[in-house]
Amino acid sequence: MRRGLRQRLPVLKDFVRIQRQIHAGYGARWTWDVCQGSKIYKRWGVSVRRGLLSGLLRRNIVGIDIGSSSVKVVELSANGKQGDFRLEKCASELIERSAVADGNLVNIDAVGSALKRAIAKAGIRSKDAVLAIPASLTESQTVSLPDNLTEDELFVQVESEANRLFPPSQNVNFDYVVIGPSETEGGIGVRVMATVAERVTERVTAAEMAGLRPIVMDVEENAIQRAMTHMRAVKTSATEAEMRDMPVVAMFHLGGANSQALFYQGWKELYEQPLSGSGDQLTQSISRLFSLDLLKAEVKKRKNTLPDEYRSQLLKPSLETLAMEVSQAIQNFLSTSSVGRVDEIVLSGGHASLLGVQTAIQQQTQINTTLANPFANMGAAKNVNARYLQRDLPAYIVSAGLALRGLQ
Structure with missing residues (x-):
């Protein structure tokens, strides 16, 4: 850049x-x-x-x-x-x-x-x-900058920080997010993100x-x-004082290739941690056990049309491992945060709709666990099939x- x-x-x-x-x-x-x-x-x-x-x-x-x-x-x-x-x-x-x-x-x-x-x-x-x-x-870094900078001055400061995230020879795109007041008096926290x-x-x-x-x-x-x-109807104008009274939500995004834990209070992100488990790992195990190509294994996993041994040999151990990893992520958050609690768990991503995921995590953590509905607090056109959509909401x-x- x-x-x-x-x-x-x-x-x-x-x-x-x-x-x-x-x-x-x-x-x-x-x-x-x-x-x-x-x-x-x-x-x-x-x-x-x-x-x-x-x-x-x-x-x-x-x-x-x-x-x-x-x-x-x-x-x-x-x-x-x-x-x-x-x-x-x-x-x-x-x-x-x-x-x-x-x-x-x-x-x-x-x-x-x-x-x-x-x-x-x-x-x-x-x-x-x-x-x-x-x-x-992406590579990211959170920096503290004066809160009285003009937009152009802020841009120049951010560009300078972004230059440090990649070697000078690489052409990169970057962006940034103002995440609120910093610990420095008269400063703001800015997260700088860059990618090739x-x-x-x-x-x-x-x-x-x-x-x-x-x-x-x-x-x-x-x-x-x-x-x-949006789905929790949190006002983005909420102040730090107002958010302290809001629930602490642990969002576990269970994707195909990558999963992560994201902890929020109001609109503010408190903590994040990558998870080792992913939906693709289970698909690969299904492919090996039943001699299916990966595409067919994925389809049968989503439709829950696999033989009975799938549940005992693959699904149950996978859910137990995932639930323990979720529990450990919560403990990591509690040990590093001054908030000291998690009020609710929300599951998102394609893997979240897998049969038994919600129950396994709630039993392991003893915390109320729900599936994300990103279309909450909004209307729907008449041609939207709500029943069909229900299973894939997260x-x-x-x-x-x-x-x-x-x-x-």
Whole structure:
């Protein structure tokens, strides 16, 4: 990454890169707007929708979650009224098991094709899309900066910090989040995040193959936090004093390739920890035991159509291991935090809907455990099949959080 607020960067098709900063505690992202030209410029800007119809017409945004075994797409809409969100359409589609590895899009064509199928299955016609980079592909650092900096001054300070996260020879994209007052008097805490530009480019390419127009690139962890804040009706304007009276929620995001524990009070993240278990590990065990290819093993696992020995030989031990890891993560949080309690556990991610996960974790921890519903506190279009959607609700938390980002 080269220095300079207006430094020209390498070509990323015909997009202009506009970096913005949202003071909501979790809104940083990379943003593009379509334009003519062959260069990407780092610019600072905020778009404002104006006009007599801005409060009447609904805006639609598609959130795209690219996982290791599937892609999830969610279309949300909103009108000018704050918080008036509606689920329009959603769908998921399995992808080739080798298409995504460790968050990298190894086979962009396969991912683009899966996205195209998911968009068609859902019947989505909107083009503006929000995507995300996995936290595992980013480097981050929290710094304390003076709270009286102008936006341009803050940008320059953040760029300097981001330069330290990667070698100077690497071309990277970066963003940042203002997370609230710092311990230093007159300071603010700022989380700086950066990733290699190639990781951004490959996701934009896959989305374009599906006929979509990427307008925002976020970080998955931010999307989870945003969805959690919305579904629990937490006001992003809540002060530190107000949040001290709010429940402490342990969010366990159980994904295919990666899982993590995220602890929140109000909108504020208190602690995070990666987990070693993942849904892909169970799929691989199923594949070996029943001599199935990975795609068929994944389908049968999701539909719960495996032979009886699956439950005794694979599922039960897997759930016991997961429950113990969840319990250990809670103990780690309690030993490092001054909060001293966990009031509720919320499970998200595709693995969260697996038969028996919720019960196993609640029995192990003795803490009330629920499945995430990222579409809580919003309406739903008439064509949404709520019964069909019910079993997959936790899996849509990232894509729902991304769509919310595009509408806020």
